[in-house]
Amino acid sequence: MDLKDKTVICSGKIRPVAIAYLQDKVTLKSWQQRGRVPEEQWNAWLQEADALYSAGNIRIDEKLLQKAPKLRVVAQSSVGYDNIDVEACHARSVKIGNTPGVLVNAVADIAYGLLIDTARGIVRGHLHTKNGLWGERKAMGLGVDLYNKTLGVVGFGDIGSAIAKRAQASGMRVIYHNRSRRLNDAALGARYVSWEELLKTSDFIAVAVTLNPSTKGLFNEAAFAAMKDGVRFVNISRGKVVDTDALYEALKSGKVAAAGLDVTEPEPLPGDHPLLTLPNITVTPHMASATEETRDEMALVTAQNIVAALSGQPMLAQVK
Ligand code: DGY
Secondary structure (H helix, E strand, C coil), X not given: CCEEEEEEEECCCCCHHHHHHHHCCEXXXXXXXXXXXXXXXXXXXXXXXXXXXXXXXXXXXXXHHHCCCCCCEEEECCCCCCCECHHHHHHCCCEEECCCCCCXXXXXXXXHHHHHHHHHCHHHHHHHXXXXXXXXXXXXXXXXXXXXXXXXXXXXXXXXHHHHHHHHHCCCEEEEECCCCCCCCCCCCEEECCHHHHHHHCCEEEECCCCCCCCCCCEXXXXXXXXXXXXXXXXXXXXXXXXXXXXHHXXXXXXXXXXXXXXXXXXXXXXXXXXXXXXXXXXXXXXXXXXXXXXXXXXXXXXXXXXXXXXXXXXXXXXX
């Protein structure tokens, strides 16, 4: 189908693989410079857009939709789509695509890295060395083993189960809590438990839920209080799932022995944020999917979602 009369606009810099895929098929307006598209230009693009390639975390809501009368497709270049008002899009028959699947392994690797870091203090060890303390008798203290410990995974979709697999390689027992029990959990070597049991019995907790009204602020003061003393906590999902102040207090008191976060609230986390004054936390800048291969695959799926939707075909992944 000839889609050259369809205009696809991009909210930020996109990968060459997506440009190569799109440029011969549609009329592409992409901003390949640093930062956001200048507002005047963006507003003019919105007027013409049939599809929007959402790169970066722009808010897609009624306000934006009103400026884009022809828009029929929003393709989000990530698995998470909490920046999109799904109801507002669907009310205007705007289809939404995203990129699950292709980023599972990259994200699970970062979760596993942070899990090991909460046990062993790898980043802290690096800073210890860098600060010239290795040769001085400044002890770092001991870590703990992953082996024979219980990992509680909250949110047991593809990413949660990929984290479980990695933890099992370190000899961990895996329990999980999810909206519903996974039919194949025995094959995945994981046991479904209640929310309360997970909090009470996990030595480590890894969070892989999507952000929605029922998970927003899920890890609050009460949740941290219900955890085992000295639990270690990893979040690779969305920062808003965790009450940042409650986590700060739990880390400060030692209730949570260590945390590893790839996502925070707010994002970006300012360099002088109180969380970063704590010795028992590692924060990475929402980089879990940031590998060459994964970002290329995400870009390609995003581009393919656009072309499929504009051609009236099913998208590779559609948000319903
Ligand atoms: C996603 O795809 O939602 C991830 O958070 C990106 O790293």
